[in-house]
Amino acid sequence: MRAAHFIAPGEIDVQDFPDPVVQSPTDAVVRVVASCVCGSDLWPWRGIQQRREGRIGHEFLGVVTDVGADVTTVKPGQVVIAPFVISCGECVHCKAGWTTSCLRGSGWGHKDKEGIPADGGQSEAIRVPLADGTLVAAPVDENDERIPALLTLSDVMGTGHHAALHAGVGPGSTVAVVGDGAVGLCAVLAAKRLGAERIIALSRYEDRQQLVRQFGATDIVASRDADALAEIMALTDEVGVDATCECVGTTQSWETALDITRPGGTVGYVGVPSGVEGGGLPLRKMFGRNVSVSGGVAPARVYLPELLADVLDGSLDPGPVFTSELPLSDVADAYRAMDERRSVKVLLRP
Amino acid sequence: MRAAHFIAPGEIDVQDFPDPVVQSPTDAVVRVVASCVCGSDLWPWRGIQQRREGRIGHEFLGVVTDVGADVTTVKPGQVVIAPFVISCGECVHCKAGWTTSCLRGSGWGHKDKEGIPADGGQSEAIRVPLADGTLVAAPVDENDERIPALLTLSDVMGTGHHAALHAGVGPGSTVAVVGDGAVGLCAVLAAKRLGAERIIALSRYEDRQQLVRQFGATDIVASRDADALAEIMALTDEVGVDATCECVGTTQSWETALDITRPGGTVGYVGVPSGVEGGGLPLRKMFGRNVSVSGGVAPARVYLPELLADVLDGSLDPGPVFTSELPLSDVADAYRAMDERRSVKVLLRP
Numbered sequence A, B: 001m002r003a004a005h006f007i008a009p010g011e012i013d014v015q016d017f018p019d020p021v022v023q024s025p026t027d028a029v030v031r032v033v034a035s036c037v038c039g040s041d042l043w044p045w046r047g048i049q050q051r052r053e054g055r056i057g058h059e060f061l062g063v064v065t066d067v068g069a070d071v072t073t074v075k076p077g078q079v080v081i082a083p084f085v086i087s088c089g090e091c092v093h094c095k096a097g098w099t100t101s102c103l104r105g106s107g108w109g110h111k112d113k114e115g116i117p118a119d120g121g122q123s124e125a126i127r128v129p130l131a132d133g134t135l136v137a138a139p140v141d142e143n144d145e146r147i148p149a150l151l152t153l154s155d156v157m158g159t160g161h162h163a164a165l166h167a168g169v170g171p172g173s174t175v176a177v178v179g180d181g182a183v184g185l186c187a188v189l190a191a192k193r194l195g196a197e198r199i200i201a202l203s204r205y206e207d208r209q210q211l212v213r214q215f216g217a218t219d220i221v222a223s224r225d226a227d228a229l230a231e232i233m234a235l236t237d238e239v240g241v242d243a244t245c246e247c248v249g250t251t252q253s254w255e256t257a258l259d260i261t262r263p264g265g266t267v268g269y270v271g272v273p274s275g276v277e278g279g280g281l282p283l284r285k286m287f288g289r290n291v292s293v294s295g296g297v298a299p300a301r302v303y304l305p306e307l308l309a310d311v312l313d314g315s316l317d318p319g320p321v322f323t324s325e326l327p328l329s330d331v332a333d334a335y336r337a338m339d340e341r342r343s344v345k346v347l348l349r350p
Helices: A039-045 A147-154 A156-166 A182-193 A206-215 A225-235 A251-260 A283-289 A300-312 A328-339 B039-046 B147-152 B156-166 B182-193 B206-215 B225-235 B251-260 B283-289 B300-312 B328-339
Strands: A002-008 A011-016 A028-036 A060-067 A079-082 A125-128 A136-138 A174-178 A198-202 A219-221 A241-246 A261-269 A280-282 A292-295 A324-327 A346-349 B002-008 B011-016 B028-036 B060-067 B079-082 B125-128 B136-138 B174-178 B198-202 B219-221 B241-246 B261-269 B280-282 B292-295 B324-327 B346-349
Touching: A002 A328, A011 A328, A028 A079, A028 A147, A039 A328, A060 A125, A060 A147, A079 A125, A079 A147, A136 A300, A147 A156, A147 A300, A156 A182, A156 A241, A156 A261, A156 A292, A156 A300, A174 A182, A174 A251, A182 A198, A182 A206, A182 A241, A198 A225, A206 A219, A219 A225, A225 A251, A241 A251, A251 A261, A251 A280, A251 A283, A261 A283, A280 A283, A280 B283, A283 B280, A324 A328, A328 A346, B002 B328, B011 B328, B028 B079, B028 B147, B039 B328, B060 B125, B060 B147, B079 B125, B079 B147, B136 B300, B147 B300, B156 B182, B156 B241, B156 B261, B156 B292, B156 B300, B174 B182, B174 B251, B182 B198, B182 B206, B182 B241, B198 B225, B206 B219, B219 B225, B225 B251, B241 B251, B251 B261, B251 B280, B251 B283, B261 B283, B280 B283, B324 B328, B328 B346
Parallel strands: A174 A198, A174 A241, A198 A219, A241 A261, A261 A292, A324 A346, B174 B198, B174 B241, B198 B219, B241 B261, B261 B292, B324 B346
Antiparallel strands: A002 A011, A028 A060, A028 A125, A028 A346, A060 A079, A079 A136, A280 B280, A292 B292, B002 B011, B028 B060, B028 B125, B028 B346, B060 B079, B079 B136
16 A cells, blocks of 8 residues: 655655555554645654654544454544544543543654554555544445545544634634644634634735634734734734634734733634744743743544534534645645745545 | 842942832832842842842832822832732733733832832832832731742742642642742742642752742652752653653753643743843653643733732731841841852832
C-alpha cells in the first residue's frame, strides 16, 4: 500500500509500505477514506520545525478492516474518525478529559510508548493503536457527502471548538478570532455554535473572508497590529472583546490577541506556538488587565461525540474548510497549495 | 501631618506634609488608623523597579473626617477600608468587576486622571479620590481587635483570594500555593475558604511554615525546582495539582507553578511579574499540557464586601500575616524588617 513519506523540508513523496496489520490486541487497522494536510504539517515542511524522515499526517477517517482481540468499541466495516492524538481513554488524564496528556498515548508518525512507530495518516491504510480509546465510529457510509465535515472532527473543528470554549465564549459574547486558516474558520463556527452574538474575524484574504462570513462572522478586520487594535476598539465602544480565539501562534498574533481582549477577558489559544519569540508570552501585558490565557493542544477525542452529533443532524458543517481535494499521489502538490495559500486546506483521497 | 516619603532605593523617611483637604466633590479625607508595607513596595526600595521620589503606600484603613459634596456612601466618623486601586465604580470596567481597569481610577502615590497626585497611604491622613467607588465602610470601632484582619482586605487577602478563585479552586480541589509571603499565606486561607481538600504550600522558612499550617495547609514542601516538582508529584500520585496559586512572580516560581499543575489545570497568578526574564511565560510548557494561566492585579474592591462579611462573622482571620507592628515614624525599619525577612508583613500605626 502507498503512503506519504516526509523526506526533508520541501520534500515529500508517496512510497510503498507493507500493509498494516494488527500488532497488539488493542490495535485496529483502518483503510483510509479521506485524510488531509494540517497547518502544523507545514512547519517541518517549511523547515521551521525539526522532523525526522518518515510517515506523516494526523487527520484521517476510514473503514475498519481488522481489530485486535481486545477491541470492543469498533468493528470491521464501520466508518471511524481518528483524532490527532492516540489515547487510551482509561488513564487518569483521559478520564479527566485530557486525552492529549494520555499516559499511554502517542502521536501519529511518532513512536508509541512501547517503541512501536505509529503510522502517519496521509496514507491508504493505517494501524491504529489503542483503538477503543482513540477511534469514534460514525454511523455513515464511506461515500456520505458529509465525509469532509466529519474529517474536520479529527483536528481542526475540535481545535477551533477548544479555542472558543477556553476563551469562555457563551451566549451573547463578543468574540474575536485571530487567524483565518482552517482552525480560525472552525473557531468562528464554534463561537457561533456556542452562542456568540458578535464575531469579529481578523482576515486579510478575500477568499477566506467569504468563508468567514459564511461561517458566521459579523465583522471582518483586514488590518494588523495597531490598526487592527484601533478598528476592534472602535467596533467595541473602546472596551475590547470578551473572548479572543488565538489560532496562529506567532509573537505578532499573540500581541494582537492580548491587546484586543477587554480587561478580565480570556484568550483561548490553539495555535502551535512555533513562531513565538523565546517561547514567551508577555506576562506584564496580561497582568495589568487581568487577561487570562487558556487552551493548548485540543483534546479532539473528547469533543468528537458532541460535534459528530451536530454534523449528523445538519446543524454544523465545517466541510467547506476543504477548498480543494487531491489524490494521495499528489500529496506534494497539496503541501505546496497550502504553503502558497492557494488552498485553505486540502483533502486527500487515497 | 506626617507621612512616609520614598527618596531612593534603600532610603525612606517620614516628613511633614500639609493636612489633606477635599479638593473635588467626590473626595473624602481619611485619618489613617492602620497602614502597612506591601511586598511590591520592596521592589522600588530594592532598586529593582523604578519609582519617583514621593509618598508611598497603598494599603490603609481609617476614619473618615471630611467628604466632598457628591459623596454619598461614606460619612465622617465611619471606619473605611481602601483597596489598593482607586476606582469610580461606574465605568464599563468597574461595572464588569474589573475596578483595577477603571477608566477614571489611579493608584495611591501616583497622579490621578485629572493630574492631581494621589497621596500615599503610609501616612497619618490621606485624601481619597472617587470615595464612593473606592472606599468600603466597616461597621467597627477604630480600636476593634479585628483592625489587622480588616486591613488585609485592602490588598493581600483580596489578592490571595484572586489567585485561588482564578486558579479554579473549589470544593475538593488539590491546590498548591507557590510563595509564603503575606499573599501566599492569604492564598492558603482563600483556598481553604473556597473548599480545597488538600493545600500544598511551598514554604522554606520555619516561622512561615507555622503560619501556613495555621491557615490551613495540609502539606508543606520546603524544596525548590526539580526537587519540589518531584515531591509534589509524589504527593499527588504523579498527577500534579488541580490548581496552583502563583504568589511570587519570578521566572523560577513560574516554572515550578506550571510544572506542578496537572494537564488541564490552572495557574491563578497574582505575583507582580517583576522578576520574569524578558517578561515572558513559557508558552510551549503551557500548550502541550493545556495549563491555563488566569489572574493578574486583583480587583480587591470587588471582593471586599464578601471578605469583610467573613471577617466580621469570625470565619476568616488573615490578621496573623502581620507578624510585627511599628509606629509610622519607624517606617524605614518596617521596610528593612520585610526585606530581611524578619517580618512577613509590618503593620504601621500613625
